[in-house]
Amino acid sequence: MALPLRPLSRGLASAAKEGHGxxxxxxxxxxxxxxxxxxxxxxxLNAYLHSGNRPRPEFIAYPHLRIRTKRFxxxxxxxxxxxxxxxxxxxxxxxSP
Amino acid sequence: MLxxxxxxxxxxxxxxxxxxxPNQNQTRNCYQNFLEYQRCVKTMSRRGKNSEPCEYYxxxxxxxxxxxxxxxxxxxxxxxxxxxxx
Numbered sequence: 001m002a003l004p005l006r007p008l009s010r011g012l013a014s015a016a017k018e019g020h021g022x023x024x025x026x027x028x029x030x031x032x033x034x035x036x037x038x039x040x041x042x043x044x045l046n047a048y049l050h051s052g053n054r055p056r057p058e059f060i061a062y063p064h065l066r067i068r069t070k071r072f073x074x075x076x077x078x079x080x081x082x083x084x085x086x087x088x089x090x091x092x093x094x095x096s097p
Numbered sequence: 098m099l100x101x102x103x104x105x106x107x108x109x110x111x112x113x114x115x116x117x118x119p120n121q122n123q124t125r126n127c128y129q130n131f132l133e134y135q136r137c138v139k140t141m142s143r144r145g146k147n148s149e150p151c152e153y154y155x156x157x158x159x160x161x162x163x164x165x166x167x168x169x170x171x172x173x174x175x176x177x178x179x180x181x182x183x
Contacts, residue, residue, distance in 0.1 A: 060177065060178060061178050063180075064180055
């Protein structure tokens, strides 16, 4: 990304602080339990609600995708490292129905 | 001098200046006109109208694009594997 990441993270941290006394451990412990962990819980809930079996996109043999100019160094050379036959098609199509 | 030279040929048509693509790299110009032609033909035939206004885009992309690209894209359109939005 072209965005400078360091000033962005500094801005986010200072926004989260919302102006307080010192930089003690108490502050960060409070923020952990009040802000960070509830955010994690909400995101987990969101991910769980969006999960589940969904119809996979139909296979179209686009020439700019699933390019095999050289075989992969593992297996049969045609499967990606984290190949999932339910959602990842091979250059010729899906394997499992 | 004029009689030793060949008679003046009919001036060849070239695409006019397109301010959307002012620089040296005209790749996007070629591709955009190709897409415009395909979309124009598709819309005109869907409405049952004559696709003659689309011929402008046809002439532009045929002037600008390498013929191998045009052949490649036409094959892809026939196979249904063309990646552009038509």
